[in-house]
Amino acid sequence: MLILGIETSCDETAIGVVEDGRSIRSNVIASQVDLHAAYGGVVPELASRQHVEAIVPVLEEALIRAGVTLGQLDAVAVTYGPGLAGALLVGLNFAKAVAYAAGLPLVPVNHLEGHIYAAWLGRDDEPDFPALVLIVSGGHSDIVLMEGHGRYRRLGQTVDDAAGEAFDKVARLLGLGFPGGPAIDRLAATARPSARLPRARPDGEYDFSFSGLKTRVQRIVRGEEGETPDVAELAAAFQESVVDSLVTKAVRAAEDHDANQIVLSGGVAANTALRAVLRERSRIPVLVPEPVLCTDNGAMIAACGYHRYAAGDIAPLDLDIDPSLKIG
Ligand code: KG4
Ligand code: ZN
Numbered sequence: 001m002l003i004l005g006i007e008t009s010c011d012e013t014a015i016g017v018v019e020d021g022r023s024i025r026s027n028v029i030a031s032q033v034d035l036h037a038a039y040g041g042v043v044p045e046l047a048s049r050q051h052v053e054a055i056v057p058v059l060e061e062a063l064i065r066a067g068v069t070l071g072q073l074d075a076v077a078v079t080y081g082p083g084l085a086g087a088l089l090v091g092l093n094f095a096k097a098v099a100y101a102a103g104l105p106l107v108p109v110n111h112l113e114g115h116i117y118a119a120w121l122g123r124d125d126e127p128d129f130p131a132l133v134l135i136v137s138g139g140h141s142d143i144v145l146m147e148g149h150g151r152y153r154r155l156g157q158t159v160d161d162a163a164g165e166a167f168d169k170v171a172r173l174l175g176l177g178f179p180g181g182p183a184i185d186r187l188a189a190t191a192r193p194s195a196r197l198p199r200a201r202p203d204g205e206y207d208f209s210f211s212g213l214k215t216r217v218q219r220i221v222r223g224e225e226g227e228t229p230d231v232a233e234l235a236a237a238f239q240e241s242v243v244d245s246l247v248t249k250a251v252r253a254a255e256d257h258d259a260n261q262i263v264l265s266g267g268v269a270a271n272t273a274l275r276a277v278l279r280e281r282s283r284i285p286v287l288v289p290e291p292v293l294c295t296d297n298g299a300m301i302a303a304c305g306y307h308r309y310a311a312g313d314i315a316p317l318d319l320d321i322d323p324s325l326k327i328g
Contacts, residue, residue: 005302008091009083021306077305154328156206
């Protein structure tokens with residue numbers, strides 16, 4: 001079974017071809033990072049326009065690398081939410097056109113569910129349910145119990161900033177540019193934390209909060225808490241606090257719900273410290289996709305689309321985007 005996966009929810013125009021939900025035949029990603037870096041963040045209208053420019057060549061490249069024609073595909077899977085409305089519209093309408101022209105079923109994919117299925121790309125073991133999933137991206141920080149394919153129960157979420165958003169905002173405060181996550185990751189690896197920054201304790205047992213931490217870093221940078229430490233040491237202290245909060249809650253939720261494995265996914269799952277600390281503290285197996293599969297890509301949408309299609313989830317051609325779609 002060959003599924004085409006189309007992803008345009010934010011600033012990557014990404015299309016992949018995946019066989020049987022596992023094996024990547026191609027995974028082409030046209031990143032817009034350089035375009036948005038000048039503005040210090042993703043500019044939605046620019047993202048949409050860039051998707052329009054890139055999407056045809058990205059599809060052509062994905063088919064060539066996979067060595068397939070449209071006629072050999074079984075279905076077209078596409079992200080219909082959550083994400084930026086204009087960006088989602090480009091991918092969804094393009095997917096509809098491809099599906100219609102090639103006579104293929106259109107399979108709707110929740111972007112967050114796509115991130116989860118990245119965990120089994122390139123592996124041959126089956127998911128061991130229930131799995132505890134930590135989805136940490138630029139827009140989301142969710143703790144979800146995955147009880148089966150397509151069966152999710154959200155246990156916790158951020159009450160303010162998403163983890164990736166916190167990385168991006170703090171990187172900006174530290175003058176590290178955009179996107180902030182990779183920059184902080186690299187810099188933090190070179191230093192010891194300047195001090196122990198607080199871990200927020202929101203009311204929900206498995207909820208997160210990162211905006212207080214961001215404000216604290218801002219105060220430190222402005223010299224409102226005494227001498228300003230070295231940027232690398234401050235980046236390390238910030239990262240340590242975020243990683244500790246994420247890992248502590250994920251491990252606790254997994255234990256409380258008798259999970260058999262932990263899945264770490266979303267762009268922030270590319271973070272070196274987060275990957276290491278979670279593996280260190282978890283007593284059950286931890287699945288983490290390789291970094292390029294943690295950030296937005298088309299292969300994860302195709303992988304998820306395989307399971308959605310198997311469950312009979314086929315969308316009509318008037319399917320609309322859902323920018324604030326949730327999971328669980
Ligand atoms: O999943 P993703 O590619 O897009 C969304 O769905 O949001 O995640 C992007 C986020 C950005 O906030 C970026 O700074 C963060 O993931 N990120 C990282 C790392 N690589 C990407 N955060 C921390 N460490 C990283 N190595
Ligand atoms: Zn994402």
